[in-house]
Amino acid sequence: MKPAPFEYHAPESVDDVAGLLAEHGDEAKPLAGGQSLVPMLALRLTRFAHLVDLNRVAALRGVSRDNGSLTVRAMTTQAAVERDAEVARAVPLLARATPLIGHFQIRNRGTVGGSLAHADPASEYPAVALALDATFELVSKSGTTRVAASDFFEGTWQTCIDAQQALVAVHFPVWGGxxxxxxxxxxxxxxxxxxxxxxxxxxxxxxxxxxxxxxxxxxxxxxxxxxxxxxxxxxxxxxxxxxxxxxxxxxxxxxxxxxxxxxxxxxxxxxxxxxxxxxxxxxxxxxxxxxxxxxxxxxxx
Ligand SMILES: Cc1cc2nc3c(=O)[nH]c(=O)nc-3n(C[C@H](O)[C@H](O)[C@H](O)COP(=O)(O)OP(=O)(O)OC[C@H]3O[C@@H](n4cnc5c(N)ncnc54)[C@H](O)[C@@H]3O)c2cc1C
The missing domain is CATH 3.30.390.50 (CO dehydrogenase flavoprotein, C-terminal domain)
Incomplete structure (x- = not known):
């Protein structure tokens, strides 16, 4: 089967992502690594008139450490997390959970933000984020919101992200001692x-x-x-x-x-x-x- 027709958008900044999501609302869906969304579209389990591809937004990739927390931006791939020495040092649980996700081909495309936003209850990253009390950073046209992991996961494949918001980063506390x-x-x-x-x-x-x-x-x-x-x-x-x-x-x-x-x-x-x-x-x-x-x-x- 092929996906239902959609209009493809490839913004290059977070502002443009927020603008497109505000403009198209429920009709739009962010596309990250596509490892969950594309099969669902292809099987016509879901359909959206607009796909907002996040892959060209450079500001959504990368990892940084600051003030006792590790920030992983949403479009950082699972493979990048797996190879990152700073992740292994700062948040070993995230590093150790990663090789258990699918196969390396999936981790090469699949993103941290996509896995968390998809919120499959059998996924590793949501359990890691919840156990470590991570904080989720969401952006929409009206600004930035931070949400505790305990409030983020609302049900099977359901989070508190609304149709006008994108997940831009996740902040993991670094445990000392x-x-x-x-x-x-x-x-x-x-x-x-x-x-x-x-x-x-x-x-x-x-x-x-x-x-x-x-x-x-x-x-x-x-x-x-x-x-x-x-x-x-x-x-x-x-x-x-x-x-x-x-x-x-x-x-x-x-x-x-x-x-x-x-x-x-x-x-x-x-x-x-x-x-x-x-x-x-x-x-x-x-x-x-x-x-x-x-x-x-x-x-x-
Ligand atoms: C064969 C196979 C085996 C797999 N095994 C595992 C496994 O063992 N463990 C596991 O955890 N996962 C597994 N996965 C899923 C994989 O980890 C995906 O990468 C992940 O679920 C989705 O990430 P993605 O970047 O591909 O997101 P996409 O598929 O692009 O998007 C998934 C959903 O999240 C939304 N989304 C993505 N990014 C954002 C964002 N920044 N803001 C708001 N919404 C966003 C999309 O709109 C969509 O609804 C497997 C997948 C396959 C095909």
């Missing part, structure tokens, strides 16, 4: 979307007790989710025992809300999800305990 990070998932084949997945970020204090904990779930609900109960159970405590990690995995599933579908049952997803939480927590805590305070690291608390 003795930290560890992990991301794991189970998929039917390498490169497939996850059936279930978990990310964990841990900071320990000088005595090795958990000072800060963030656990994100993907493929385990209609949106990415935080495992708040498991996080609360960890904070202020010494590293759990193997049984303790298993119990935390079970506890995390209290915050999960998986579905039955053709790929897996909800109960399978819960079982796998509990194991993945236990494993990511164990490896993040261990990494944090082995870590030394990086010189000059900002304590982002």
């Amino acid at each position: 003795r930290c560890g990070f992990a991301c794991e998932e189970v998929a039917r084949r390498a490169g497939d979307f996850a059936l279930a997945g978990a990310v964990a970020a841990i900071e320990v204090d000088d005595a090795g007790a958990v000072r800060r904990a963030a656990v994100g779930l993907f493929g385990l609900g209609p949106t990415p989710l935080r495992a708040h109960a498991a996080e609360a159970e960890l904070i202020g405590e010494p590293p759990p025992t193997p049984d303790g990690y298993r119990a935390l995995g079970q506890l995390a599933m209290r915050d999960a809300d998986p579905v039955d579908d053709v790929h897996a049952s909800a109960s399978y997803r819960r079982r796998v999800g509990a194991h993945l939480v236990a494993r990511t927590l164990a490896s993040a805590v261990e990494e944090a305990r082995q870590a030394h305070d990086p010189p000059g690291a900002a304590r982002a608390r």
Whole structure:
């Protein structure tokens, strides 16, 4: 099948993107890497009279670090994130989640902004952004708005971005101190979307007790989710025992809300999800305990 006819726009500035979105409203859609939007158009699952291609807007690409946060502009490709040494240093969770996204051909075209705006509940980046309390920067003709990750994801493939707004950047807090990070998932084949997945970020204090904990779930609900109960159970405590990690995995599933579908049952997803939480927590805590305070690291608390 071919997409329904559309008018193609190739603006070169953020102002022009905002102008086109204001002019065409619900009839327009931003086009980023096209890895999700183009198949949906080609299968006629969706149609738009105007496509606003973001690929020529140079100001939407790149990564920079400033004041305890890492800014990733929306059109930065997943492949660029994967290769960026600053991302690996500043936000290791983002770097470690990236190779799990599709295949390298998809990561070469797919963008950070596209993945977050598409908001597939089985995607890695939304869970990373939610776990790390990232902030989303949206632009429209009437100005710039910043939205917390906890307010950004509203449902399956639904975010708070309105038809006149474009996502221009995502700001990830840089964790300082003795930290560890992990991301794991189970998929039917390498490169497939996850059936279930978990990310964990841990900071320990000088005595090795958990000072800060963030656990994100993907493929385990209609949106990415935080495992708040498991996080609360960890904070202020010494590293759990193997049984303790298993119990935390079970506890995390209290915050999960998986579905039955053709790929897996909800109960399978819960079982796998509990194991993945236990494993990511164990490896993040261990990494944090082995870590030394990086010189000059900002304590982002
Ligand atoms: C075979 C296959 C396997 C895949 N596996 C995975 C996987 O395992 N994990 C995973 O996370 N993803 C996976 N993907 C999806 C891939 O990561 C896409 O890159 C991503 O979902 C969309 O990014 P994109 O840049 O291609 O966006 P597009 O497809 O261009 O756009 C996606 C949506 O986001 C909107 N959008 C894009 N950018 C903006 C912006 N700046 N502002 C506002 N709205 C915007 C578009 O309008 C559209 O609605 C897979 C895709 C394929 C084809």
